[in-house]
Amino acid sequence: MTNVQGMIETCVQCGECVEVCPFYKATGNPSYGAMAKVGAARSLFAGEGLTEEGLKTLWLCTRCDRCVSTCPVGISVPDIVQSARAELRRRGQWPQKCSNIANAIIEHGSPMAAPPQDRITYLGKDHNVREKAEYLYVPGCWASVRLPEVARASFQLLTKAGLDITTLGEKERCCGLFLIDNGLMDEARELAEKNTLLLESTSAKTVITECPGCYDVYKRVYPALFREPNYEVIYIADILKDIVEHGNIEVKHSGRKVIYKDPCPLARRYDMTKAAREVLGHVAEVVEFEEHGAEAVCCGAPAGVKPLYPEVANELAGKLLKEASSKGVDQVGVGCPFCMHHMSGVQNGTEGPLRIRTPSQLMLESLASER
Ligand code: SF4
Ligand code: SF4
The missing domain is CATH 1.10.1060.10 (Alpha-helical ferredoxin)
Known part of the structure; x- marks a missing residue:
């Protein structure tokens, strides 16, 4: 203070x-x-x-x-x-809406108060979550609950690449970014301890996050609130880049164009702007927003803005989508499932022809188109 x-x-x-x-x-x-x-x-x-x-x-x-x-x-x-x-x-x-979201995270483990079984639809019926593995994939709330196709694409690629990998399945809970953004640090500290111990219980040496928010929370915030973990935290695009470059998975260029929306925490706190572009560059021609990288414009949704002021959040996403259209692309690459959820919702209210996809999804599609 x-x-x-x-x-x-x-x-x-x-x-x-x-x-x-x-x-x-x-x-x-x-x-x-x-x-x-x-x-x-x-x-x-x-x-x-x-x-x-x-x-x-x-x-x-x-x-x-x-x-x-x-x-x-x-x-x-x-x-x-x-x-x-x-x-x-x-x-x-x-605001009551913020209290509701915070309570949902604290009491039910996700901002949308989803039942635990909603977290595993992306794994399909036959998948048994193993107790221990070298790698742990953490999709985060938005990819697992609201956009299972995003989590499914990443998990399939990581499995296809031959990684010894598991997930937390129904045990996964929110990283608590909303609590942190809104100053509920005691509650966030409790989550930091519980989640660090939960992630460590898998014995994973490497935790792969789908969500840039989870990445930042696990990597930077939890060590400050609790302690350094026994695992390394990496972002999905970083490992996908290695997988493609080492030839573990072969991809094919689609000949299409994609414009990439940088996730704010990665671009500004870690200067992590290259890996996602490199992955996308293998499957499409990458085009840029006027303001990109460290200067990228936020999608406008996180930290409570979307529920409190949806018209303002939607205006920002709408501006990004309009700029994307003006660049002659038909695909928007997003590095964050929450950006994707927000921008797709805005696009659904228009006639926009843009496909909004994560690098994992576009990479998986490039394999499918090979067959
Ligand atoms: S940049 Fe903003 S916060 Fe910093 S001194 Fe100027 S007005 Fe204040
Ligand atoms: S640029 Fe605006 S929205 Fe972003 S952190 Fe600063 S005050 Fe908040």
């Missing part, structure tokens, strides 16, 4: 962080840009009442980190937002 208050006091209101914020881009309103969030947090921690706009701007943040590199004095607006949201909760000013 001291650190957060120090950051708030350090802000010189230069405005460098305003226009890069996706919520300025979506609305054209500087009241929803990053600097306004610092102002709202300043009022909140000073004990002043927040205006409706002030409250809204604190919730219109996906903690995408786009503003962080623009600040000349090193302020992290997403850290300020995280703290402000925790303070709002202490004051009983949390």
Whole structure:
């Protein structure tokens, strides 16, 4: 908190962080840009009442980190937002929808409160989840529950490549990213301990995550909240890249074009922008958004924005899809199942002809088209 208050006091209101914020881009309103969030947090921690706009701007943040590199004095607006949201909760000013999601994660193990058996449909009927293996595949909530075709594609590729691999099956639970984004750190700490021990119980040396959010939580947040784990964490595209390059699986170029949407945590916190493009490059011609890599525009959905302000989140996804169409592509490659869920939902409300797919799905399709 001291650190957060120090950051708030350090802000010189230069405005460098305003226009890069996706919520300025979506609305054209500087009241929803990053600097306004610092102002709202300043009022909140000073004990002043927040205006409706002030409250809204604190919730219109996906903690995408786009503003962080623009600040000349090193302020992290997403850290300020995280703290402000925790303070709002202490004051009983949390939106009911956010409380519902947090409770679903804590009590039922996923933001959608899915029954455990919904997590394993991607494995098919005959698959027995083994207790131990060298590799552990963790699809995360969105890929396992809402987009089993995504998890199925990755698991089939990893199996076909001959990896000694297992999953957590029905035992898997949410990594708790939503709790972290909204400042519920005690609850997140409990999950960090439970999940680290659960993942270690498989004896896996390598944990492969489908979701960039899970990747960041397992790799960076859990060690800070609990301890370093006994396994290495890698992102699905990194291992797929190795699999293709070592010839474990042969793929065929489709001759089609694909535009790639970088996941925010990977591009900005880890500079991980190459592997997914390399995988996609084996099966299609890769085209870029105007702002890509570390400058990629957030899809607008995470951290509670989609449930609270769907029209704003949808506006951002719509802009990305429109830009994709203008580039003459018919496929959008996404590195994040939650981006995919969100962007596909927006596209379903239009006549858009774009296919939205993960690198795993496009890679699997390239095998199928070989036969
Ligand atoms: S983290 Fe992203 S959404 Fe939040 S203020 Fe910064 S740029 Fe805006
Ligand atoms: S860039 Fe940094 S100093 Fe400038 S307004 Fe944003 S948070 Fe404040």
